[in-house]
Amino acid sequence: MHEWALAEAIVEYVKDAVGGHRKIKRLVVALGELQSIDEEILRFSITEILKSEGMSIDDLQLIEEEAVLRCRRCGHEWSLKEVSLDEEIRELIHFVPEAVHSYLKCPKCGSRDFEVVKGRGVKIVEVVAE
Amino acid sequence: MSSAYIPLDEDFRVSVIGRRLGGVKRILPVMSSKGGVGKTLVSVSLALALSDLGRKVGLLDLDITNPSAHVALGMKLKDLPEEEKGVKPPEVGGVEFMTIAYYTKDNPTPLRGWEIDNAVREILAITIWGELDYLLIDTPPGMSDELLDVITFFKPAEPLVVATNSPLAIKSVERLLKLLKEELTVKGVVENMASGASSLVKDLCTAHSVSYLGAIGFDPQIDSKLGSLEGIKSSSFFRDVTRIARKL
Ligand SMILES: Nc1ncnc2c1ncn2[C@@H]1O[C@H](COP(=O)(O)OP(=O)(O)OP(=O)(O)O)[C@@H](O)[C@H]1O
Ligand SMILES: [Mg+2]
Ligand SMILES: [Zn+2]
Numbered sequence: 001m002h003e004w005a006l007a008e009a010i011v012e013y014v015k016d017a018v019g020g021h022r023k024i025k026r027l028v029v030a031l032g033e034l035q036s037i038d039e040e041i042l043r044f045s046i047t048e049i050l051k052s053e054g055m056s057i058d059d060l061q062l063i064e065e066e067a068v069l070r071c072r073r074c075g076h077e078w079s080l081k082e083v084s085l086d087e088e089i090r091e092l093i094h095f096v097p098e099a100v101h102s103y104l105k106c107p108k109c110g111s112r113d114f115e116v117v118k119g120r121g122v123k124i125v126e127v128v129a130e
Numbered sequence: 131m132s133s134a135y136i137p138l139d140e141d142f143r144v145s146v147i148g149r150r151l152g153g154v155k156r157i158l159p160v161m162s163s164k165g166g167v168g169k170t171l172v173s174v175s176l177a178l179a180l181s182d183l184g185r186k187v188g189l190l191d192l193d194i195t196n197p198s199a200h201v202a203l204g205m206k207l208k209d210l211p212e213e214e215k216g217v218k219p220p221e222v223g224g225v226e227f228m229t230i231a232y233y234t235k236d237n238p239t240p241l242r243g244w245e246i247d248n249a250v251r252e253i254l255a256i257t258i259w260g261e262l263d264y265l266l267i268d269t270p271p272g273m274s275d276e277l278l279d280v281i282t283f284f285k286p287a288e289p290l291v292v293a294t295n296s297p298l299a300i301k302s303v304e305r306l307l308k309l310l311k312e313e314l315t316v317k318g319v320v321e322n323m324a325s326g327a328s329s330l331v332k333d334l335c336t337a338h339s340v341s342y343l344g345a346i347g348f349d350p351q352i353d354s355k356l357g358s359l360e361g362i363k364s365s366s367f368f369r370d371v372t373r374i375a376r377k378l
Contacts, residue, residue, distance in 0.1 A: 092234075120248075121252070
């Protein structure tokens with residue numbers, strides 16, 4: 001459960017962003033499809049760590065973001081539905097999403113020179129203090 | 131997270147990096163903008179030598195698209211590192227060892243600038259080091275993403291710069307020393323594949339007021355010993371590196 005490590009980073013960032021406030025009204029975190037984050041574990045971790053810091057949160061929203069990849073060679077844009085990724089490889093990409101370049105190629109032209117346009121990993125969308 | 135660059139102060143991962151390195155007493159990146167001068171062999175051997183001297187040591191392979199420290203160490207990359215509220219670097223020869231190769235295996239993994247930086251930030255945010263006396267960092271040649279990330283994220287870092295007595299290496303290392311000295315304190319220069327006949331590396335140190343940490347002689351057998359810890363430790367390369375380790 002390396003989600004815990006990411007949750008620690010999120011809380012560290014949030015603490016800074018709300019500058020001393022103890023109550024968070026809303027925190028919105030996007031979960032990029034590529035990183036296959038376990039939503040429940042992340043929710044649990046963020047809540048627990050906030051609690052241990054003497055902070056509370058009203059509304060923790062974790063929203064999924066579909067991955068979109070774009071080939072730099074031929075311009076083709078694709079999603080993970082267009083390719084096959086078995087569980088074992090998803091697990092490797094889960095830790096470091098850039099590992100996607102080790103396992104995927106552009107389904108149209110076969111190039112590994114593609115970019116992840118959207119849905120790479122965890123991203124903080126909004127923090128609102130009370 | 132889109133492919134667009136994220137400024138440091140907007141990246142939540144960056145907020146935890148200081149804490150992840152909080153238990154590390156000294157950070158020694160092994161650097162050289164010149165390729166093939168022995169950065170990987172020096173960082174791997176120094177890590178093993180410092181561990182043999184009774185220190186707690188970590189080794190991070192930060193050559194993101196061309197990791198090779200695991201090859202020198204003979205790591206098979208079969209199992210993923212253990213997870214315990216983060217990633218725990220597996221131990222090899224008494225050294226906590228982290229590399230992106232656990233995830234990319236030995237597949238080609240071509241990345242462009244920001245993707246390298248992105249991977250570095252991810253690794254630094256999720257890796258849980260133990261209490262360490264030394265963290266050694268193997269870095270790629272050139273003067274690009276990983277090198278800039280070492281300067282940005284590892285504070286205070288004390289770079290060990292590897293040079294050989296080729297004029298090509300000297301010129302390259304000279305540029306690196308200028309850059310590093312603008313940002314931090316260089317620990318010193320290690321001369322590799324030293325022949326004894328040339329004073330180019332020593333002269334470079336004098337000209338730039340950095341310490342000359344010692345020489346590693348040319349070891350014609352070193353390549354045949356890679357992949358085995360006993361092999362490396364029986365080499366004349368390792369003997370020379372141990373002499374340098376005692377001075378750190
Ligand atoms: N002291 C030495 N004696 C003999 N050969 C050496 C010595 N040091 C390095 N080499 C040779 O140089 C090769 C490259 O070494 P190494 O991979 O450590 O260099 P590097 O600086 O990390 O390269 P890169 O810039 O590609 O990362 C070794 O495999 C070995 O063949
Ligand atoms: Mg190397
Ligand atoms: Zn393509």
